[in-house]
Amino acid sequence: MELSILNKKGETTGRKITLNDEIFGIEPNDHAIYLDVKQYMANKRQGTHKSKERSEISGSTRKLIRQKGSGGARRGDINSPVLVGGGRAFGPKPRDYNFKLNKKVKLLARKSALSYKAKANEITVIEDFTMDVPKTKEFVAFVKDLKLNGRKVLLVLAEGNKAVYLSARNLQTAKIITASDLNTYTVLDTNNLLLTESSVSIIENILKA
Numbered sequence: 001m002e003l004s005i006l007n008k009k010g011e012t013t014g015r016k017i018t019l020n021d022e023i024f025g026i027e028p029n030d031h032a033i034y035l036d037v038k039q040y041m042a043n044k045r046q047g048t049h050k051s052k053e054r055s056e057i058s059g060s061t062r063k064l065i066r067q068k069g070s071g072g073a074r075r076g077d078i079n080s081p082v083l084v085g086g087g088r089a090f091g092p093k094p095r096d097y098n099f100k101l102n103k104k105v106k107l108l109a110r111k112s113a114l115s116y117k118a119k120a121n122e123i124t125v126i127e128d129f130t131m132d133v134p135k136t137k138e139f140v141a142f143v144k145d146l147k148l149n150g151r152k153v154l155l156v157l158a159e160g161n162k163a164v165y166l167s168a169r170n171l172q173t174a175k176i177i178t179a180s181d182l183n184t185y186t187v188l189d190t191n192n193l194l195l196t197e198s199s200v201s202i203i204e205n206i207l208k209a
Contacts, residue, residue, distance in 0.1 A: 028112035036109035051091030134166035154190035
């Protein structure tokens with residue numbers, strides 16, 4: 001797949017770049033995408049949820065009514081789960097939601113996500129740029145010049161740039177990420193993928209089989 005390289009103002013530079021078909025042109029595997037996104041979301045869970053069970057409730061252990069002869073159901077102490085204020089039966093406990101996913105499956109999922117973007121013509125390659133100082137107005141103008149105003153944009157840089165990151169931090173429709181941190185969920189959770197020229201080779205080196 002061949003794309004034109006644009007500058008910061010959205011104008012073509014006259015140069016083109018060829019995206020590797022083994023990464024940006026494969027037949028997407030939906031199940032691999034599902035597993036990778038599921039692991040990504042699971043890893044973000046803290047797993048600190050906790051409810052008190054019967055033995056953890058502070059209350060009397062006196063038996064409320066006698067075992068037989070009342071005509072009602074048997075009932076123990078006031079901490080019983082069937083009573084208001086009692087402990088919870090089978091409540092949540094702190095746990096780790098992480099699960100193992102093979103490296104090849106993760107690579108396939110990322111290639112599939114990038115291929116979906118390529119098929120939908122939602123990938124734009126721009127020449128490398130930097131910002132000396134953080135300026136949100138300048139970043140908004142940059143996105144507008146690329147005719148992506150109002151769309152959710154993911155800008156992939158070859159390496160971290162604090163000024164660029166701070167310029168886009170307050171924008172709900174923009175996110176900055178480095179090529180080494182690119183993941184399936186982030187790629188799919190955007191309308192347009194902006195790749196800097198040098199980030200393309202890094203992505204291809206990471207994802208090559």
